[in-house]
Structures are given as C-alpha cells and as structure tokens.
Amino acid sequence: MELTDLSRKLGISETSKPLIRKAEELRRLCDVRFDSSLIGVGEVCKSIICLEIAASRLQAMFDRQAAIRVSGMSEKAYIRSSNALQNCLGVKTKLDVRELGIQFGCVRLIPFVQKGLSAYKERFLAALPASRRATTDFSRPVFTAVAFYLSAKKHKLKVDKLKLIELCGTSESEFTSVSTSMNDLCFDSFGISKEKKAPGCVKGNRGLLDALPEKRRRDDDDDDLSDDSSADGNGVEHLSSYQRHKQMKKLDYEEWKSSVVSSNKRAKIDVSERRTKQAQLSFVKESPKAVVLDAS
Numbered sequence: 528m529e530l531t532d533l534s535r536k537l538g539i540s541e542t543s544k545p546l547i548r549k550a551e552e553l554r555r556l557c558d559v560r561f562d563s564s565l566i567g568v569g570e571v572c573k574s575i576i577c578l579e580i581a582a583s584r585l586q587a588m589f590d591r592q593a594a595i596r597v598s599g600m601s602e603k604a605y606i607r608s609s610n611a612l613q614n615c616l617g618v619k620t621k622l623d624v625r626e627l628g629i630q631f632g633c634v635r636l637i638p639f640v641q642k643g644l645s646a647y648k649e650r651f652l653a654a655l656p657a658s659r660r661a662t663t664d665f666s667r668p669v670f671t672a673v674a675f676y677l678s679a680k681k682h683k684l685k686v687d688k689l690k691l692i693e694l695c696g697t698s699e700s701e702f703t704s705v706s707t708s709m710n711d712l713c714f715d716s717f718g719i720s721k722e723k724k725a726p727g728c729v730k731g732n733r734g735l736l737d738a739l740p741e742k743r744r745r746d747d748d749d750d751d752l753s754d755d756s757s758a759d760g761n762g763v764e765h766l767s768s769y770q771r772h773k774q775m776k777k778l779d780y781e782e783w784k785s786s787v788v789s790s791n792k793r794a795k796i797d798v799s800e801r802r803t804k805q806a807q808l809s810f811v812k813e814s815p816k817a818v819v820l821d822a823s
Contacts, residue, residue, distance in 0.1 A: 530554070537593050539582075550574070553616065561615055568608045572598045574610050580618055581592035590716035591693050606698045613696075622695055631686050633743050639678045644670065644708075650712045668695035668810055673705045677717035704756035 539546065554577045557563055563573045582589035585611045595605045624641060628634040647670070652660050672695040692702050712716050764782040796812050 530574055530578065533571070533597065536597050537575070537578065538590055539578070539587075541617065543587060546578070546581050546585055548588055549584060550559070550577040553577040553580055553618075556616060557612065563612065566608070566611045566615065568612055568705050572600060572605070572608055576612050579609065580613065580616075596672075603698050603700075606696065609696060615627075622671045624671060624675060627671070627691075627694075631675075631679070633675075633679055633686065636675065636678045636682065637682070639682070640671070640674045643678060643713055644674045646716055647674070647709050647713045667697075669697040669701060669705055670709075671695070672697075673702060673709055674717070675708060677706060681717055681719055718820060 530550050532767070534543075534547055534550075553576060557573060557765060563569075568576070575598050579589050579594060581587075595602055598605055600608070605785070624637050624644075628637045628640075644665075648665050655663065672691045675690055676686055676688060688702075692699055695702075
C-alpha cells in the first residue's frame with residue numbers, strides 16, 4: 528500500500544509532503560539494510576511505523592491509536608515492532624525533561640525529575656551484579672517519562688499519562704512496571720505517603736469532630752462506648768457532645784425496646800383472656816319405632 532493512501536487513512540493532510548518524503552526515505556532504508564519480515568514486521572506495519580518516525584522527527588501530530596487500528600495489530604505487538612524497527616534503523620526516540628516541562632506546563636518539576644533520575648540510576652546499578660552493570664541502558668525515554676509522571680503526581684500536578692506513554696513509545700504495562708520499580712527504589716523522591724492520622728491525634732479539628740458526630744470515624748466508637756460504660760451518673764457533665772449523643776441514642780433504644788416488649792406482653796394477655804371454650808354439642812339418639820304389619 529502506498530504511503531499517500533496510508534497517510535490519508537491516518538488523517539495526515541496532503542499538504543504535509545515533507546513528512547511523506549521522509550517516511551519514504553526511511554522505508555527505502557529499511558529495504559536496503561534488512562528484511563523486516565525476519566523481525567515480524569509486515570509491509571503495511573513497516574510503512575505506518577516509518578510515518579510515525581517521520582512525524583516524530585518533524586514534530587508533527589500523529590494518531591497512534593489510529594495507526595494501531597489500521598495496522599491490524601494489537602497495541603503490544605505494534606509497540607514491539609516499532610521498537611525493533613527503530614533499533615535496526617539506529618533511530619531512537621529522545622525525550623528531554625525540559626521539553627516535557629514546557630509541553631505540560633510543569634517547568635518547576637525539572638530539577639526534581641533530574642535529581643530523582645540520577646538517584647534511581649545509582650541505586651538500580653548498585654543492586655545489580657557487576658556483570659550486568661555495563662549492559663544496563665537508561666537512555667530509553669520510558670525512564671524520563673516515568674520520572675516526570677511520578678514527580679508531577681508527588682507535587683499534585685495533573686499530567687496526561689496516556690500522552691506520556693505515547694510520547695515515549697512504550698506500552699502501558701512497561702510504563703507501570705518501571706513506575707513500580709522507580710517508586711520502590713526512590714520512595715524519598717517519588718513516593719506518596721498514604722497514611723492517615725486518627726481523629727484523636729488531630730487536636731486542631733477536635734471541636735469540629737465533636738460538633739459533627741456523624742463525620743467522625745468509626746474507629747473511635749469502641750473507645751467512646753467503653754468510656755460511656757465506665758462513666759457514672761455524676762460524670763455525665765464531663766462527657767463530650769459526641770459521647771452524650773451516643774448515650775442518648777442508647778437510652779432511646781432501650782426505652783423503645785422496653786415499650787415493644789411490654790406491648791407484646793399485653794397483647795398476649797388480652798388474647799388469652801378473650802379465648803373461650805367451645806361448647807360441646809350433644810345429640811339425643813331416638814329409638815326406632817316398631818312398625819306393625821297387617822297380614823290381610
């Protein structure tokens with residue numbers, strides 16, 4: 528299939544002739560250097576990937592989802608084929624932290640991302656055996672994208688994760704695995720603490736919690752109930768508003784329960800009084816009359 532037809536299906540305008548010429552040049556280079564079928568890349572997929580590489584080189588818009596749909600491959604297979612083709616061509620997608628900061632409007636994250644990346648590289652290499660340290664490659668754009676995403680998440684800034692995955696040319700599963708590894712090794716730089724303090728430890732909002740008992744966490748219910756049971760009649764005045772609320776609810780429940788039990792007892796008594804014995808009916812049996820027969 529011609530590149531012009533594919534570009535039309537992918538929504539690339541006909542005015543972008545430099546992009547199509549660059550894609551044709553990359554496809555000819557593929558045909559000269561190697562046989563793409565050996566790495567599992569068909570002709571249609573090869574042309575689409577060449578269009579994507581040309582678009583990234585010329586900084587033009589490219590819809591990857593439409594490309595995956597037209598190629599007839601799954602997302603993982605398309606990304607795997609794209610990485611294989613880029614490695615064979617010697618073309619690698621470069622992702623700069625400064626460009627990401629400008630593109631997503633998060634320029635203040637640049638020093639945090641650079642510091643976190645350097646710490647991750649040092650700790651990752653320290654955990655590897657000496658034989659594998661020389662072959663470790665941190666130049667892939669997925670590391671930069673993950674560090675930028677985790678830094679934005681730590682500083683509570685919104686960043687489009689899917690757009691980052693598309694920019695670095697990786698899959699969502701690989702992005703998640705690198706994110707988990709980076710979060711584990713550099714929790715001080717990228718981690719987010721999810722521990723919540725109990726309401727009893729928060730002194731400033733104690734009055735608000737007492738004023739709104741329905742907003743209070745249920746973790747304190749057992750402690751409050753134990754305090755209620757241990758408090759006598761003279762110590763009611765020293766209870767908090769929440770404890771008084773719980774005690775009043777308990778008293779109301781006991782009063783309702785006693786009223787229901789007493790009404791049930793009264794109903795049983797009334798039913799037993801109204802019950803009468805059924806009269807027995809006795810029928811007197813009449814003796815059969817003698818019938819006299821005249822023999823005449």
